[in-house]
């Protein structure tokens with residue numbers, strides 16, 4: 001099966017590596033809109049256009065289904081793609097909401113744009129309308145992760161800066177509502193101590209059991225990257241040597257530069 005994923009940068013690798021481990025032997029197409037990173041600070045309409053460009057590219061290159069590997073992109077699409085796009089789309093935000101629905105005091109950390117759309121609050125309340133929800137943007141986490149700073153003193157300081165008040169609120173669960181954040185999982189869990197940490201990707205993978213047939217053999221990944229391909233490649237190499245990247249080591253990987261033409265940008269879908 002040809003499985004398409006998109007993200008602004010390396011965040012979506014936290015979804016991709018899980019997919020490869022669980023469903024080996026498939027062809028994965030990963031659109032990384034590196035030229036436009038970070039997505040979280042982009043205005044809504046502009047961002048929507050960028051995400052649709054990525055989806056068009058994935059479709060043109062043969063993707064049969066789309067697995068959202070970007071909460072921010074998912075948030076501006078409202079967890080679904082337009083009917084005329086006619087391709088199965090699996091939303092990471094909806095999966096995240098399902099993962100936390102049985103808790104009553106829920107904290108969600110996201111990018112600025114995901115927070116502004118209020119999509120997590122909307123989706124969680126649909127499933128549990130008595131839940132208390134605290135949402136907070138931890139936007140600097142994205143830059144930290146893209147710099148390869150996943151633990152150490154600097155990561156500790158940034159995590160403390162963003163999560164001190166979240167910790168004081170004493171949530172039962174903290175949902176990592178941006179695919180970059182699981183790179184900081186160790187740092188975040190050391191700071192949050194007994195709070196349960198949840199990555200929406202886990203629930204998403206569970207749901208995909210009904211969709212992606214079990215495969216075997218070597219998986220193939222084609223990274224379709226806008227912007228600085230060399231830098232993206234360096235980060236992929238870094239991830240391959242990290243426990244999170246477990247799965248990527250036995251995978252055939254190619255990294256290609258993609259240029260989205262102006263006409264495509266304007267005529268998305």
Ligand code: DGL
Pocket residue numbers: 007008009011012037038039040041069070071072073111114142177178179180
């Ligand atoms: N990794 C993305 C997300 O899940 C986007 C991060 C960004 O580019 O701001 O929201």
